[in-house]
Amino acid sequence: MRELAEWLQGTPFSVTIQSVSWVVPLLQSIHIVTIGVVFVSSFMIALRVLGRIRTDEPFAAVWRQFSPWLWGGLCVMAVTGGLLVVGEPVREATSLSFWLKMALLVIAVAGTALFGRSLAAAARVELPSGAKGAAIALLVLWIAIIFLGRAIAYDVEVWGRLSLSA
Amino acid sequence: MDLASIVDSIYASGAAEWMRTSVKAMPIVEAIHVMAAATVFGTVLVVDLRLLGFPSTQRPFTRVSGELLKWTWAAFVVAVITGGLMFAANAPTYYVNTAFRLKMLALLGAGLNMAVFHTITCRTIRAWDQGVPAPLAGRIAGAASILIWVTLIFLARWIGFTKGYNFDVPQDVNLDFTF
Amino acid sequence: MKTKVQHRVVGAVLATSVAVATTAMMLAAPAWAHHSFAAYNMEVTKVFTGVVTRVNPDANHLQIFFAPMNEERKNVIRGEDGKPIIWAVEMAGSAQAAKEGISVNTFPPGTIFSMALHPLRDGRPAGTRGREGVIFKCPGRKPPAPGKHCDSVEGHTQYGTGSLPPEKKE
Numbered sequence: 116m117r118e119l120a121e122w123l124q125g126t127p128f129s130v131t132i133q134s135v136s137w138v139v140p141l142l143q144s145i146h147i148v149t150i151g152v153v154f155v156s157s158f159m160i161a162l163r164v165l166g167r168i169r170t171d172e173p174f175a176a177v178w179r180q181f182s183p184w185l186w187g188g189l190c191v192m193a194v195t196g197g198l199l200v201v202g203e204p205v206r207e208a209t210s211l212s213f214w215l216k217m218a219l220l221v222i223a224v225a226g227t228a229l230f231g232r233s234l235a236a237a238a239r240v241e242l243p244s245g246a247k248g249a250a251i252a253l254l255v256l257w258i259a260i261i262f263l264g265r266a267i268a269y270d271v272e273v274w275g276r277l278s279l280s281a
Numbered sequence: 282m283d284l285a286s287i288v289d290s291i292y293a294s295g296a297a298e299w300m301r302t303s304v305k306a307m308p309i310v311e312a313i314h315v316m317a318a319a320t321v322f323g324t325v326l327v328v329d330l331r332l333l334g335f336p337s338t339q340r341p342f343t344r345v346s347g348e349l350l351k352w353t354w355a356a357f358v359v360a361v362i363t364g365g366l367m368f369a370a371n372a373p374t375y376y377v378n379t380a381f382r383l384k385m386l387a388l389l390g391a392g393l394n395m396a397v398f399h400t401i402t403c404r405t406i407r408a409w410d411q412g413v414p415a416p417l418a419g420r421i422a423g424a425a426s427i428l429i430w431v432t433l434i435f436l437a438r439w440i441g442f443t444k445g446y447n448f449d450v451p452q453d454v455n456l457d458f459t460f
Numbered sequence: 461m462k463t464k465v466q467h468r469v470v471g472a473v474l475a476t477s478v479a480v481a482t483t484a485m486m487l488a489a490p491a492w493a494h495h496s497f498a499a500y501n502m503e504v505t506k507v508f509t510g511v512v513t514r515v516n517p518d519a520n521h522l523q524i525f526f527a528p529m530n531e532e533r534k535n536v537i538r539g540e541d542g543k544p545i546i547w548a549v550e551m552a553g554s555a556q557a558a559k560e561g562i563s564v565n566t567f568p569p570g571t572i573f574s575m576a577l578h579p580l581r582d583g584r585p586a587g588t589r590g591r592e593g594v595i596f597k598c599p600g601r602k603p604p605a606p607g608k609h610c611d612s613v614e615g616h617t618q619y620g621t622g623s624l625p626p627e628k629k630e
Contacts, residue, residue: 144439
């Protein structure tokens with residue numbers, strides 16, 4: 116993995132991202148704005164399941180409004196995040212936070228898709244009893260992913276001996 | 282007491298010292314700040330888009346904003362506390378940073394935009410709360426709000442990349458020596 | 461039809477926001493540094509022996525400002541205007557650096573030390589220590605012999621592991 120990262124870091128495309136001064140901050144800025152879109156979409160869906168907002172609308176309506184923002188936002192983040200990884204592959208590959216984030220991301224995306232599909236189908240009837248727990252679990256997952264994203268830059272500080280970059 | 286000396290005393294405070302000496306303080310406070318900022322921006326975006334008639338004007342504006350603004354404010358308070366801690370840690374550096382100053386200006390702009398909207402545009406809220414487009418002033422406020430918040434986040438990310446260097450040699454440091 | 465127009469309005473607002481935000485950023489930032497090694501040319505290595513002028517215990521990246529010494533290790537290098545040339549080196553945050561023993565107290569002004577750095581791409585006299593770069597501090601105010609670094613001076617203090625790398629030009 117380390118060799119792959121070293122190789123990627125030497126490719127002309129990666130070198131361009133590294134060396135054009137405004138590229139990394141611009142990608143990071145777009146990434147953060149999109150966190151707002153994705154996280155709050157997920158937050159809205161969870162609040163509806165918890166009965167805190169929009170109880171005048173069925174869950175399916177809330178899901179219809181916010182899931183496109185969630186998926187669209189995730190696509191944008193995959194692009195900006197992907198480019199950031201290409202720009203500094205060694206830093207990401209040697210960060211425990213990065214790998215944990217990717218693992219949780221897979222779980223969160225699969226969980227959200229499953230969650231939305233099963234609940235939106237149950238349109239007007241009462242939401243299943245496990246839905247609230249699942250909604251909270253998904254929110255916690257997204258929060259953990261945001262924390263880990265910020266922690267990539269601080270691998271030694273956050274993980275100490277467990278850090279991959281020490 | 283001038284602003285620069287206030288900045289210096291913030292820098293000398295116990296909280297600032299804690300931010301500089303605790304290994305985990307900065308990453309954790311920064312992560313909470315990102316979370317809080319994302320929540321502020323996302324919830325504001327939902328309200329702003331409703332002002333622009335998106336996805337529809339079917340739900341009353343007062344209802345959309347009413348159920349979200351408490352989350353916005355809660356997140357904003359968290360963002361101010363965490364942001365304050367981050368500022369304190371390196372106060373003199375941020376104080377002279379252009380991106381930081383512009384960010385504070387953007388924050389002021391967001392506040393003014395909101396104040397004008399709530400005190401003037403919202404007087405006629407009954408006429409456009411539901412089913413009809415918001416008046417032009419309302420739609421402009423919504424669009425301006427999105428623009429200001431996105432700009433604010435971009436400027437915020439820029440601060441870390443433009444902190445710069447103060448190469449000045451302190452007066453009491455003597456380099457006129459020969460070994 | 462109506463929603464199509466609305467989609468366009470929202471799209472236009474979001475696109476304008478990103479454009480304005482980017483412009484604002486560019487205006488705010490004539491110069492760059494920081495976080496992630498993107499701002500530095502990691503392919504270039506410069507090795508310095510210098511005299512500390514100031515330590516900025518920045519919580520995100522501690523900075524040591526120093527005046528590089530000449531090859532004879534007798535004086536600091538001066539520019540055409542006669543003023544000492546000052547360089548800066550950045551590393552981990554102040555807390556992490558302190559754990560290693562690097563702080564305002566252990567590197568007071570006048571401290572002579574040697575280390576390697578990767579310079580900024582934009583040409584300003586600053587660079588990053590990179591990952592775990594080794595630093596040697598000379599004992600007292602004893603400079604190394606001409607052409608040598610603090611690792612050659614008896615009684616030096618070492619921060620980090622390994623030895624000073626060779627200079628590397630692009």
